[in-house]
Amino acid sequence: MQLQESGPGLVKPSETLSLTCAVSGGSISSKNSYWAWVRQAPEKGLEWIATMYYTGSTYYNPSLKSRVSISVDTSREQFSLRLRSVTAADTAIYYCARMVSVFFWFDSWGQGTLVSVSA
Amino acid sequence: SYELTQPLSVSVALGQTAKITCKGNNIGSRNVHWYQQKPGQAPVLVIYRDANRPSEVPERFSGSNSGNTATLTISRAQAGDEAAYYCQVWDSSSAFGGGTKLTVL
Numbered sequence: 195m196q197l198q199e200s201g202p203g204l205v206k207p208s209e210t211l212s213l214t215c216a217v218s219g220g221s222i223s224s225k226n227s228y229w230a231w232v233r234q235a236p237e238k239g240l241e242w243i244a245t246m247y248y249t250g251s252t253y254y255n256p257s258l259k260s261r262v263s264i265s266v267d268t269s270r271e272q273f274s275l276r277l278r279s280v281t282a283a284d285t286a287i288y289y290c291a292r293m294v295s296v297f298f299w300f301d302s303w304g305q306g307t308l309v310s311v312s313a
Numbered sequence: 314s315y316e317l318t319q320p321l322s323v324s325v326a327l328g329q330t331a332k333i334t335c336k337g338n339n340i341g342s343r344n345v346h347w348y349q350q351k352p353g354q355a356p357v358l359v360i361y362r363d364a365n366r367p368s369e370v371p372e373r374f375s376g377s378n379s380g381n382t383a384t385l386t387i388s389r390a391q392a393g394d395e396a397a398y399y400c401q402v403w404d405s406s407s408a409f410g411g412g413t414k415l416t417v418l
Contacts, residue, residue, distance in 0.1 A: 230407070240348075240356065240399050242407035253406055256314055289355055297362050298403030299346035303355040 195220040197290050197304035204310050205284075211277040211309055215290030222271045223248045228293040229266060229273045230300065233286040241286075243275065245293055280311045315343075317400055317410035324416045325390045333413045335383040335400030343402045345383040347376060350412075351396045359398075360385060390417050 201213035215229070222229065231243040244264040245253045254262055258277070266273040277284060288309055292302040318336040325331035335345060345363050348356035358367055360376035363383065373388045387394055395417050400410040 239397075239412040240350075240401075240409040242409060245407065255406065293403075294361075297344045297346075298407065299344075299358060299361040299401070300348070300356070301358050301361075301367070303357075306355055
């Protein structure tokens with residue numbers, strides 16, 4: 195399975211960060227697959243952002259929940275992330291990934307895309 | 314949210330055994346997964362459900378989980394094992410440990 199992130203590499207403060215992940219080599223509607231976003235600020239650790247199932251169930255990091263939304267487009271085999279009101283603290287490499295149910299580990303990752311927040 | 318604590322760094326001599334811990338409240342009752350991340354690369358799963366290895370991961374990698382500590386063990390450490398290692402759990406939300414930088418001397 196392959197995942198590929200796409201989206202702007204630069205976002206202005208207070209604006210909305212939007213990224214898309216294209217899934218290939220497998221179905222986004224697979225029963226044992228959940229779809230997730232993880233980010234990594236420069237020289238920092240991994241931070242889970244959100245996870246969703248193709249039917250629409252969503253799970254959010256409590257620290258980001260007020261600003262984040264995740265959605266899926268099964269017809270295009272892709273899922274998306276929106277992060278509102280960004281600040282410099284949101285500058286990071288953003289990864290999309292597949293999580294395997296029932297025990298929710300990440301078994302496939304995109305290569306990651308760097309998003310910088312700057313005026 | 315559930316907190317996972319890892320040491321910032323661990324050093325191991327070439328060919329020896331490295332142990333990386335991940336501490337959390339009663340973590341033994343949860344399923345712990347481990348990832349290896351080399352500089353400039355995406356993370357790679359090395360252990361899932363405490364002690365299971367994906368087929369492409371060498372047998373030198375093993376895991377255990379009991380009480381308040383989960384442990385990733387790397388036997389016969391090689392230079393190529395130098396990386397950051399992260400533990401992760403799921404409980405209606407996901408959490409990563411802060412990561413451990415493994416240095417092979």
